[in-house]
Amino acid sequence: EDQVTQSPEALRLQEGESSSLNCSYTVSGLRGLFWYRQDPGKGPEFLFTLYSAGEEKEKERLKATLTKKESFLHITAPKPEDSATYLCAVQAIHLAAGNKLTFGGGTRVLVKP
Amino acid sequence: NAGVTQTPKFRILKIGQSMTLQCTQDMNHNYMYWYRQDPGMGLKLIYYSVGAGITDKGEVPNGYNVSRSTTEDFPLRLELAAPSQTSVYFCASSPHAGGTQETQYFGPGTRLLVL
Numbered sequence: 097e098d099q100v101t102q103s104p105e106a107l108r109l110q111e112g113e114s115s116s117l118n119c120s121y122t123v124s125g126l127r128g129l130f131w132y133r134q135d136p137g138k139g140p141e142f143l144f145t146l147y148s149a150g151e152e153k154e155k156e157r158l159k160a161t162l163t164k165k166e167s168f169l170h171i172t173a174p175k176p177e178d179s180a181t182y183l184c185a186v187q188a189i190h191l192a193a194g195n196k197l198t199f200g201g202g203t204r205v206l207v208k209p
Numbered sequence: 210n211a212g213v214t215q216t217p218k219f220r221i222l223k224i225g226q227s228m229t230l231q232c233t234q235d236m237n238h239n240y241m242y243w244y245r246q247d248p249g250m251g252l253k254l255i256y257y258s259v260g261a262g263i264t265d266k267g268e269v270p271n272g273y274n275v276s277r278s279t280t281e282d283f284p285l286r287l288e289l290a291a292p293s294q295t296s297v298y299f300c301a302s303s304p305h306a307g308g309t310q311e312t313q314y315f316g317p318g319t320r321l322l323v324l
Contacts (some may be wrong), residue, residue, distance in 0.1 A: 100251070126313060139213075139299050139315035140252070183251065188312060195240055195303055195311045196267065199251035 098123045098188050100200035107205045109174055117169040119184030126147050131160050131198060132183040140183055144167045176205045181205070211235050213316035215300050218222040220262070221322045222290040232300030232317050240275045240303045241283040242267075242313060243275065245296040252299060258283055 109115055121129065128147050132140035144153045146162040152158050154160045157178060159170040169182055181204045185197040216231045226240075234241065239260050244252040244267075254267030258277040272294060274286040287294060297320050301313040 102251075126215075130312070132315075137303075137318075139317050142312050142314065145312060171296075185252075189248045195313070196242075196257060197255055197313060200245075201254075203247065 098114055098198040100184055100186055100198055102182075102184050102200035102203050105201065106118055106205060107203060109171070109205065109207045111175055111207055111209050112173050114170070114174070116174045116180055117184075117205070118169070119167040119169070119200055120165060121167070121186045121199070121200075122185075123186050123188045125189035127189045129165045129189040130144045130185045130187070131167070132185065133185055134202070145183075171205070174205075176207045176209050178196055179205055213300055215298075215316040215319050216259060217319060218317070218320075219320045221324060222287075222293065223324060224290060226290050227286070227288050228290070228321075230287070230298055230300075230321075232283045232316060233281050233321070234283075234300075234302040234314075235244055235281065236300035236304075237279055237303060238304050238312070238314075240279070240313075241277065242301040242303075243273070243283070243285045244299045244301065245269065245297060246318075247296050255285065255298075269293075287321075292323050295321060295323045 101120045103118045116152045131143040134140045144160040146194045149164045181202045185199040213234045221282045243255040246252045256275040258264045301318045303313045
């Protein structure tokens with residue numbers, strides 16, 4: 097069974113204080129690892145897809161990296177507008193159909209000015 | 210493009226009542242999904258569809274039904290509402306398959322309270 101665990105559950109940062117979020121996964125063949133941002137009362141918003149160990153992707157203050165067992169989302173010099181819940185999800189190669197995603201529980205990030 | 214739209218935004222149901230959550234996408238995506246999200250939890254897949262007329266169960270299908278008569282619409286039906294179905298429901302869609310086209314795009318959600 098595919099499993100995704102995110103840590104920490106919650107993170108309080110001062111503006112400008114860089115940090116990293118962890119996403120550990122267990123899957124029998126990774127097709128892709130996805131990062132989403134979710135603001136309160138809204139649907140998840142796509143950030144990145146990573147496909148193979150060693151891959152990195154960046155978007156503004158966010159950088160996602162991938163190893164064979166985990167992914168990190170680095171937030172560099174965060175601003176209050178980076179406050180959100182960040183969700184990690186995996187897609188397995190073994191799926192017969194449907195591109196189904198298995199999600200972790202998310203990390204709630206609060207950036208204080 | 211509106212993307213993925215969901216109605217209603219919020220609904221209160223009494224135990225035993227039925228309702229349909231609507232989902233429409235205008236991106237001509239083949240794949241559509243229904244998830245539920247409980248407080249502090251990740252999203253769990255209820256049902257999905259790989260095209261019109263084809264649906265399949267996800268991780269937590271009990272108490273729900275779906276249909277897919279068109280590419281655009283994927284309604285979720287709750288037949289006998291129970292307090293355990295209190296949750297936020299998200300609909301998502303993705304293109305057929307392959308590379309970045311596997312990305313799922315989500316609607317704004319429907320918040321359901323069963324009392």
